[in-house]
Amino acid sequence: MHILLVGAGLSCAVIGRTLAEAGHRITIMEARDHVAGNCHTVRDADTGVMVHVYGPHIFHTDDEEVWDYVNRYETFLPYKNRVKTTSKGQVFSLPVNLHTINQFYGKTLRPDEARAFIEEQADTSITDPQTFEEQALRFVGPDLYEAFFKGYTIKQWGMSPRDLPASILKRLPVRFNYDDNYFFHRFQGMPENGYTAMVERILDHPAITVHLNTAFTRAQADDYDHVFYSGPLDGFFDYELGRLGYRTLDFERFTYEGDYQGCAVMNYGEEDVPFTRITEHKHFAPWEEHEGSVCYREFSRACGPDDIPYYPIRQVKEKALLAEYEALVEKVGNVTFVGRLGTYRYLDMDVTIREALDVARAYLGKAGAGEAVGA
Missing domain, CATH: 3.40.50.720 (NAD(P)-binding Rossmann-like Domain)
Structure with a gap:
């Protein structure tokens, strides 16, 4: 054929x-x-940093056949996605974990104490959450919702969390231990020479x-x-x-001599900060060393006819x-x-x-x- x-x-x-x-x-x-589509990567000529041109792509899966498949065409090196977020003048770890809870509330709770404490904050009158906001209020209560989820969601989706389905938030876990790995899959990593090299070999x-x-x-x-x-x-x-309907992303690229933020992804959950996050791409390849740095501020907005569609609404x-x-x-x-x-x-x-x-x-x-x- x-x-x-x-x-x-x-x-x-x-x-x-x-x-x-x-x-x-x-x-x-x-x-x-x-x-390679939106996972296209290219090495920056000035800094040598491997840049994820259309935003970061982190490979994570429990599917052993898929993991073996990508490793046929590219060597995947260990990478753990440890996201940070800036809120109320402090930096916290995401997803919400025991460190986040203790830092946010100024406490030293053990796991069982933290679980009981968060349940006290939660709105237990919500028995069947239908919207993103209801799910968040039932899940973590108003304080953590306002600090970490509400503003970010409004910026990302361009609408009130009251108008989004609860299923979106179900992908965001709360952990009652100090595990700050954003993903929980068995296989996690980054391609040593970038995704474009992998797709070219395929x-x-x-x-x-x-x-x-x-x-x-x-x-x-x-x-x-x-x-x-x-x-x-x-x-x-x-x-x-x-x-x-789609949401699209605008990227504001800037360079920095040194280490700009000390992590790959820094979220900004407050609504009055116009961008959703800053990504620093040399941290996506921790096995490499670069003096210079390439960073992107991400702005989410409605997708027009000439824009690249990212997220289906x-x-x-x-x-x-x-x-x-x-x-x-x-x-x-x-x-x-x-x-x-x-x-x-x-x-x-x-x-x-x-x-x-x-x-x-x-x-x-x-x-x-x-x-x-x-x-």
Whole structure:
């Protein structure tokens, strides 16, 4: 088969490699001038720092096959994401842990004492939290909610936490020990030479041809046996039903001679600070040493037609529009929609790779059996 993949990010790279190894001919069209999508990394010429161009990407997973897969193409070195946050003139550790609680309240509580103390702060009248705010008030009480979650959430999503679902906060744990590792997965690390080097190796196969700076049009799908599309779902249909809602990010880059903040990620939870966080990229590669530093202030805002979409909003209005686009998808014969943009979901990198492997294997199974491969 001659198969077209639209986009050269993780989804299409993994699918393309899997199908190429099975004997298919692969063409990849990428609108940007580089591969690896939003996890694109590049080494800064002046400082030597490996920069995450579209914001930091930290690999973490419990999926052993996915961990083994990425390590086939790049050496992953140990990295623990230890996030800090500035609030009320102090620096605290996130996620909220025993150190955060004791520091914030000026106490020396043991784990069982802290658990009981936080339960006293919580609003126990909320028995079935429906919104982000209700979940936070039930989870940690008003003080910690105001200090660490409310302002950050308003800036990140551009709306009141009363209008966001409780499920968003369920991903943020509270720990009654001193573990300040942001993630809890078994495998955590960073690629020694960056994500772009990894994706380039995945795509390094004689049956794969990559065309950068090349836009895709829907009519081109007819020229191939099958298409895997990782671009915006609504964009495939030329936005004929309207645009799905996203948040985008603006980055304010600055350099510093020395160590600017002593950690990779510093959140700013107060609403009157316009940016959500500052990332200092040399700390994402703790095995390297650099005198200079490259930092980014991140600003979140509504995504316009010419912006890079980052976070799908997925509120009631967007879900209704998504259902309408899904009805159009059912009428498309030879296109499979994949990845964060193609399925309009927020996906971590490990889930993206897992789904790509599963989709590619399902395609090979159907094609090998002579079955029709639908949308």
